[in-house]
Amino acid sequence: MSRDSRLARMAHVLVHMACNHGAATSDVIARMLSTNPVVVRRTMAGLRDRGIVTSEKGPRGGWRLTRPLEELTLLDVHRALETVSVFTIGPTADHPECPVEHLANQAIVGALAQAGTALEAALAQVRLSDILAEGQALRAARDADGPHVCPNTARGAWS
C-alpha cells in the first residue's frame, strides 16, 4: 500500500467495515488492499491509537469501528495516519546565517502553512457517512436489482 494512498484506502476500508457484521481481520483487509496483513496492522495501529477502531486478538477477533460513520471525517482519519509531511517541498538549511535563504524559507513555510490549513478544512467537511450515503445512492441508481445495504458488499464481499 503506497504511502500516498493510505487515506483513500483506509477511508474505503472503514466505510465497508461499518456495513459488515463482526470484526474485519487484518488478513481480509490485506486481501482487499492487495497487501500484507502486517502492513495493515501497522497502518490500523494509528487509527487504534486515535480511538477510531479497536483490535481484538484470538478467534473472531480483528478490527471494529468504535463510533458511527457520522462521527468520522476524512480529517480524523488523515490525522490518525500521522503522515510525516503532506508536502513534497519544504525549506532548506544550508546557510543558516544568510538572510536571503532565511527569508525564502520563511515565505515557503508560510505558503505551505496556508495550504495545509486549506487542506485540513476541506478534509474536515467530509464525513465518512456522506461517502457511504452517496455510494448507496449511486449504486441504487445504477443497479437494476435495486439498492443494497452496502455498496459492493451485498454478498459480504469486500471490494
Next chain:
Amino acid sequence: MSRDSRLARMAHVLVHMACNHGAATSDVIARMLSTNPVVVRRTMAGLRDRGIVTSEKGPRGGWRLTRPLEELTLLDVHRALETVSVFTIGPTADHPECPVEHLANQAIVGALAQAGTALEAALAQVRLSDILAEGQALRAARDADGPHVCPNTARGAWS
C-alpha cells in the same frame, strides 16, 4: 540537493545571481549548494525552459537572469521546477468499480485541489525582489559595517 528544497535553494541562487556581475557557472552554484554541477544543470534547465534564465557555453559562460527580480515570484520558480506533485498523499485506484472508493478519491482530490490553489496564491504573492530588499534591510540592521550591495556577497562570496 534534496528534491523538497529545490524551490528554496533556487530562489536563494537567483537572488544572489541578481547581485553579481557576469554569469554564474554550474560549478560555482554547485559549490554554493554543496552538490554536483550536473544536478545544477538539470535543475536550472527547467528555469531556462521557462525563460527565467539563459545559459551560455564556453569561457565566461554560465547562467544569467533574463529579467529583474521584480518580475519573478516564488510561483514562477516553483512552476519552472516542474514538481511532479506537491503532495505526498493522493487517491488510489484499486477498485475502479467501487462507488465508495470513487467518492473517497473524489473528496481527497478535491481537498488537495483547494490546498494547491491556496499554495499557489501564497507563492504568487512573494516577489524575489521582496526577499532581496528585506534581506538587505536585515543585513544593514545587523551589520556594524553598514549595508552591503548584496547580502552575503560583499566580497563576491556565494553563501
Next chain:
DNA sequence: TTGAATCGTAACAGTGAAAGTTACGAACAA
C-alpha cells in the same frame, strides 16, 4: 587552429525511505 572553459545529456551507481516479508510471541475462544 588549438586548447581551455562550459553547458548538455546519457548512463550508471549510490542512497534512503517506505513497503513487503518472515518469524515468533502474546492473547483469546472453543
Next chain:
DNA sequence: TTGTTCGTAACTTTCACTGTTACGATTCAA
C-alpha cells in the same frame, strides 16, 4: 490444548531520486 488473530522486531525488496562519471558540442581567446 489448539487454532486464530493481533503485536512487533528484524530483515529484504523496491523505487525514486540524487550523485557521479564520461563524453560530446559550443564558445572564446591566443
